[in-house]
Amino acid sequence: MALIVQKYGGSSVADAERINSVARRIARAKDKGDRVVVVVSAMGDTTDELIELAYQVSEHPSDRELDVLLSTGEIVSSTLLAMALKSMGYEAISLTGAQAGIRTDATYSRARILKVESKRVVRELEKGKIVIVAGFQGITEEMDITTLGRGGSDTTAVALAASLGAEVCQIYTDVDGVYTADPRLIPQARQLPEIGYEEMLEMASYGAGVVHPRAVELGELFNTPILVASSFTDSPGTLIHGGVSMEVRNKVRSIAHDLDVAKITVVGVPDRPGIAATIFESLAKAGISIDTIVQNASIENITDLTFTVAKSQLSRAMEVVEPIAISIGARECVSDSRLGKVSIIGTGMQNTPGYAARMFSALSEKGINIQLITTSEIRITCIIDEARVKDAVLVLYRAFELEEEE
Amino acid sequence: MALIVQKYGGSSVADAERINSVARRIARAKDKGDRVVVVVSAMGDTTDELIELAYQVSEHPSDRELDVLLSTGEIVSSTLLAMALKSMGYEAISLTGAQAGIRTDATYSRARILKVESKRVVRELEKGKIVIVAGFQGITEEMDITTLGRGGSDTTAVALAASLGAEVCQIYTDVDGVYTADPRLIPQARQLPEIGYEEMLEMASYGAGVVHPRAVELGELFNTPILVASSFTDSPGTLIHGGVSMEVRNKVRSIAHDLDVAKITVVGVPDRPGIAATIFESLAKAGISIDTIVQNASIENITDLTFTVAKSQLSRAMEVVEPIAISIGARECVSDSRLGKVSIIGTGMQNTPGYAARMFSALSEKGINIQLITTSEIRITCIIDEARVKDAVLVLYRAFELEEEE
Numbered sequence: 001m002a003l004i005v006q007k008y009g010g011s012s013v014a015d016a017e018r019i020n021s022v023a024r025r026i027a028r029a030k031d032k033g034d035r036v037v038v039v040v041s042a043m044g045d046t047t048d049e050l051i052e053l054a055y056q057v058s059e060h061p062s063d064r065e066l067d068v069l070l071s072t073g074e075i076v077s078s079t080l081l082a083m084a085l086k087s088m089g090y091e092a093i094s095l096t097g098a099q100a101g102i103r104t105d106a107t108y109s110r111a112r113i114l115k116v117e118s119k120r121v122v123r124e125l126e127k128g129k130i131v132i133v134a135g136f137q138g139i140t141e142e143m144d145i146t147t148l149g150r151g152g153s154d155t156t157a158v159a160l161a162a163s164l165g166a167e168v169c170q171i172y173t174d175v176d177g178v179y180t181a182d183p184r185l186i187p188q189a190r191q192l193p194e195i196g197y198e199e200m201l202e203m204a205s206y207g208a209g210v211v212h213p214r215a216v217e218l219g220e221l222f223n224t225p226i227l228v229a230s231s232f233t234d235s236p237g238t239l240i241h242g243g244v245s246m247e248v249r250n251k252v253r254s255i256a257h258d259l260d261v262a263k264i265t266v267v268g269v270p271d272r273p274g275i276a277a278t279i280f281e282s283l284a285k286a287g288i289s290i291d292t293i294v295q296n297a298s299i300e301n302i303t304d305l306t307f308t309v310a311k312s313q314l315s316r317a318m319e320v321v322e323p324i325a326i327s328i329g330a331r332e333c334v335s336d337s338r339l340g341k342v343s344i345i346g347t348g349m350q351n352t353p354g355y356a357a358r359m360f361s362a363l364s365e366k367g368i369n370i371q372l373i374t375t376s377e378i379r380i381t382c383i384i385d386e387a388r389v390k391d392a393v394l395v396l397y398r399a400f401e402l403e404e405e406e
Numbered sequence: 407m408a409l410i411v412q413k414y415g416g417s418s419v420a421d422a423e424r425i426n427s428v429a430r431r432i433a434r435a436k437d438k439g440d441r442v443v444v445v446v447s448a449m450g451d452t453t454d455e456l457i458e459l460a461y462q463v464s465e466h467p468s469d470r471e472l473d474v475l476l477s478t479g480e481i482v483s484s485t486l487l488a489m490a491l492k493s494m495g496y497e498a499i500s501l502t503g504a505q506a507g508i509r510t511d512a513t514y515s516r517a518r519i520l521k522v523e524s525k526r527v528v529r530e531l532e533k534g535k536i537v538i539v540a541g542f543q544g545i546t547e548e549m550d551i552t553t554l555g556r557g558g559s560d561t562t563a564v565a566l567a568a569s570l571g572a573e574v575c576q577i578y579t580d581v582d583g584v585y586t587a588d589p590r591l592i593p594q595a596r597q598l599p600e601i602g603y604e605e606m607l608e609m610a611s612y613g614a615g616v617v618h619p620r621a622v623e624l625g626e627l628f629n630t631p632i633l634v635a636s637s638f639t640d641s642p643g644t645l646i647h648g649g650v651s652m653e654v655r656n657k658v659r660s661i662a663h664d665l666d667v668a669k670i671t672v673v674g675v676p677d678r679p680g681i682a683a684t685i686f687e688s689l690a691k692a693g694i695s696i697d698t699i700v701q702n703a704s705i706e707n708i709t710d711l712t713f714t715v716a717k718s719q720l721s722r723a724m725e726v727v728e729p730i731a732i733s734i735g736a737r738e739c740v741s742d743s744r745l746g747k748v749s750i751i752g753t754g755m756q757n758t759p760g761y762a763a764r765m766f767s768a769l770s771e772k773g774i775n776i777q778l779i780t781t782s783e784i785r786i787t788c789i790i791d792e793a794r795v796k797d798a799v800l801v802l803y804r805a806f807e808l809e810e811e812e
Binding site for chain 2: 015019056068078080086099143145
């Protein structure tokens with residue numbers, strides 16, 4: 001009798017019909033004899049609707065209040081799912097984040113989970129119940145309600161799986177699993193049956209948004225296997241775990257891409273210690289997430305500092321950076337919001353020469369200009385014109401022979 | 407520096423505009439130097455919408471889950487109100503029923519408040535904050551969320567006022583206060599500046615639905631004055647308190663009426679001990695609230711038992727009662743759903759002869775047939791044809807000279 005944690009995203013519980021279909025899926029797991037904990041997101045667009053309500057009453061809604069408001073979305077879906085299961089004859093109970101013991105710090109809107117006090121969950125499981133936990137939320141030591149920010153429900157699910165020692169955390173979403181490339185761009189892309197945490201992390205951070213990197217990190221930390229699968233089909237999905245062979249023949253396992261990239265370059269920065277810190281601390285305070293950072297080698301103590309942000313944060317980031325650029329004596333700030341990125345991802349690439357060269361030459365043969373390059377142990381990313389991203393994915397897919405079965 | 411508790415109903419917070427207008431009203435109280443605790447209901451039709459959602463996923467939604475679901479309605483409005491106040495520059499914080507320490511028993515859907523652990527509320531008040539509490543909800547010892555049933559938010563407000571020793575509990579609603587009769591029927595009806603708890607209780611139970619009887623009872627128990635006033639106007643409202651003179655000249659202070667009355671008569675009941683208990687225990691188990699019960703003196707050990715229920719519960723009640731009637735050897739069950747009731751209410755009526763006679767003759771002069779009569783110390787109620795209720799209110803209003811100023 002295994003213990004499994006399942007997580008269903010907002011589109012899987014968007015209306016009564018889908019809630020009933022998710023309930024049937026949960027019931028099947030229960031029928032197999034497993035003990036089942038389920039984490040749910042808010043129904044469909046609920047969270048956006050609540051945010052809109054907040055902005056109707058206040059131009060700058062209080063973080064604390066917004067968190068309490070948003071937490072109701074997941075509470076609603078968790079109770080409806082429990083009702084649906086009960087009306088099918090299954091014992092089920094919904095728990096809020098607070099009741100499920102998801103204890104967080106007090107960083108409203110992006111709280112971090114400190115620990116999971118799973119006593120109540122365990123007690124309900126022992127009674128034979130299916131436990132439905134409202135995702136995305138927790139509670140502080142002061143009993144204030146928090147939300148976990150982006151990827152929150154995935155993180156709740158993996159945290160619960162880790163603390164309960166679950167056999168697997170199953171993340172059900174609107175895609176089938178992890179593919180060798182985005183199937184919308186590459187129709188012949190193949191679904192990967194398994195992938196390592198590190199590879200998945202690189203893919204998640206680099207545009208393959210099936211599961212949030214925070215959740216994958218947590219899974220890696222506690223060695224909790226994560227299955228990503230569709231809640232609409234019976235495809236087997238992709239298992240993210242630590243036991244994936246590090247020496248697969250074809251080192252490049254997938255191509256990731258992202259169209260939400262904007263770039264800011266601070267030109268002519270005096271190369272003194274502390275300059276980068278000044279800029280990035282101010283951006284962090286303004287709540288702007290930085291993605292790639294590239295600083296070129298300096299020539300005559302003058303360098304250029306380039307970084308990328310999400311397109312929606314570009315104008316805000318420019319407002320923060322421009323006065324700093326002036327104050328530190330940089331020449332100017334330039335930005336470009338029409339960018340995208342494409343990455344090749346696979347284990348062991350660093351130890352195998354030639355991958356970078358093969359990537360760059362494949363792109364250049366197609367006349368695709370590379371604006372920035374960054375690499376990690378298992379990833380090479382190029383930032384290019386957004387209009388060429390689709391071509392780039394296609395040419396790389398061929399160049400690294402991903403059509404072939406492994 | 408007084409401490410006051412204000413309560414706003416669902417229609418007062420139905421949209422962003424009204425929430426802002428309620429926030430301005432709260433701000434005015436705060437500006438006067440008072441410490442303010444506010445209890446809110448769910449916005450407009452939210453509760454009905456949530457119930458509809460529940461019935462979309464389940465024919466018989468679980469009580470426990472329904473309570474958690476419904477509790478989100480008041481949480482949403484409390485956070486929005488706190489946001490609105492903060493954006494006006496006032497320090498405010500929302501608290502769920504659980505956070506505000508509203509501890510209840512575990513009778514889902516109609517939990518009773520056991521105690522109020524007001525530590526957190528007091529702490530926030532001491533910080534100078536306006537405290538906004540989600541009404542209608544509480545939490546059990548097991549940390550399960552409950553709702554208080556009908557009149558729940560009024561009850562939350564009075565319970566908080568009592569436990570905090572507030573100077574007054576102000577219930578803001580969509581009516582101006584308590585009238586000598588329903589102003590929709592009697593345009594010349596006058597607003598009462600004050601009224602005693604007992605009189606208000608009789609009026610509330612007998613159709614003048616401005617404040618729920620549970621809340622009035624609680625106010626009486628803790629001697630907490632309750633002001634009923636409109637959230638849309640600046641009318642002074644009606645103060646419900648214990649200090650009202652018991653010897654006002656005109657003993658009849660108001661006429662109440664109710665159009666939601668259905669009657670069931672069990673005809674030819676053998677008059678043995680335990681028969682009434684059998685019937686009413688079964689009705690209670692089926693969750694049917696009984697209003698008036700009348701049993702005539704028995705003739706040859708055979709009696710008729712009549713009781714009234716809300717019209718919506720008539721068919722359910724008949725389903726429960728008919729098999730019992732057969733099993734106890736009664737002749738038949740008859741029902742009538744087209745009834746209403748009209749009551750005269752005032753202190754000291756029992757000690758002043760002639761009120762009942764005056765009421766009955768006023769009705770008979772208008773040709774209004776009385777089907778049932780019940781009385782209390784401060785009330786006489788007649789159940790009549792629903793089509794004649796308006797006439798009855800009018801004729802009684804004149805007969806008891808309520809047009810005149812006291």
